[in-house]
Amino acid sequence: DRDLADVFAIQSEIAKAIAAQLQAKLSPSEKSAIERPPTSDITAFELYTRAKNLLLTSFSSAARAKLLEAADLLDQAVGRDPSFFQAYCQLVHTHDLIYFLGLDHTPARLALAEVALQAATRLHPDAGEAHLARAKNLYWGHLDYDGALAELELAAQTVPNDPWIFALKGYIERRQGRWEESTRNLERGIDLDPRNRS
Numbered sequence: 001d002r003d004l005a006d007v008f009a010i011q012s013e014i015a016k017a018i019a020a021q022l023q024a025k026l027s028p029s030e031k032s033a034i035e036r037p038p039t040s041d042i043t044a045f046e047l048y049t050r051a052k053n054l055l056l057t058s059f060s061s062a063a064r065a066k067l068l069e070a071a072d073l074l075d076q077a078v079g080r081d082p083s084f085f086q087a088y089c090q091l092v093h094t095h096d097l098i099y100f101l102g103l104d105h106t107p108a109r110l111a112l113a114e115v116a117l118q119a120a121t122r123l124h125p126d127a128g129e130a131h132l133a134r135a136k137n138l139y140w141g142h143l144d145y146d147g148a149l150a151e152l153e154l155a156a157q158t159v160p161n162d163p164w165i166f167a168l169k170g171y172i173e174r175r176q177g178r179w180e181e182s183t184r185n186l187e188r189g190i191d192l193d194p195r196n197r198s
Contacts, residue, residue, distance in 0.1 A: 039077075039084045047077040048087045055094065056195055064103045070094050071112075078119070085127070088120035092133040100140035110141050128158030135168055145172045163193035 039045050051073035058066040074091040078084050095113035098104050117137050120130050135151035138144040149172060152165050159165070170186035173179075 038086045039081045041081040041084070044077040044080040044084055044087065047073045047080070048084065048090065051077070051087075051090060051094070055090070058097075063101065064098075067094055067098045067101075067103060071098065078116075082119075083123060085120055085123045086129065088116050088123065089129045089133045091116035092120060093136055096136050096140040113137055113141055126158075128155040128162070131155035132159065132162060132164055132168075136164070139168055139172060145176060148172060161192055163189040165189075166192065 039048075051070040054066045054070040054073070058070065071091065071094045074087050074094060077087040078091065081087070092113050095109055095116060099106075099109045099113065114137065117130075117133055120127075120133055124130055131151045131154040135148040135155060138151060139148035148168065152169055155162065156165050166185040166189035170182045170184075170189060173182035173185060
């Protein structure tokens with residue numbers, strides 16, 4: 001029943017309540033992260049949210065259109081707030097996925113992903129999300145399995161339950177013929193995010 005502008009305060013309150021119910025001990029940096037809004041621009045956040053919803057349904061016959069629309073929405077979001085770290089990370093994901101799936105397998109598309117990656121890294125170089133974005137770029141953009149796995153290890157230090165860490169490990173291990181590890185990691189990714197059909 002609160003104003004839409006309070007969405008970040010509401011999210012923070014919910015996260016704190018869940019942590020309290022689970023009797024989780026939050027470090028000062030985790031508490032700070034929960035309290036820090038992702039952006040001060042509610043319109044940028046709305047664009048980001050619409051893009052994320054498109055990404056959840058992008059594995060369909062309309063994949064190209066949905067991914068291109070998501071990239072456009074994320075470009076608008078970072079245009080409105082150039083310090084919107086999460087939007088840059090999603091933009092890396094989106095451009096790299098468009099490239100990897102062959103929907104636009106051009107150097108220009110890969111360069112767009114790398115520009116977004118540089119922006120995210122400039123904002124928060126040690127964030128797990130930045131390492132995860134770099135891992136996606138190394139895997140989807142360059143097929144650099146070892147480099148991607150190294151970045152996933154770094155990401156896991158600060159965002160250990162991000163489902164993409166397990167999904168990407170699973171995809172890479174599958175390509176390396178490591179079937180048991182691949183299956184285990186892909187199943188863990190699905191357990192953490194059943195909505196992620198990628």
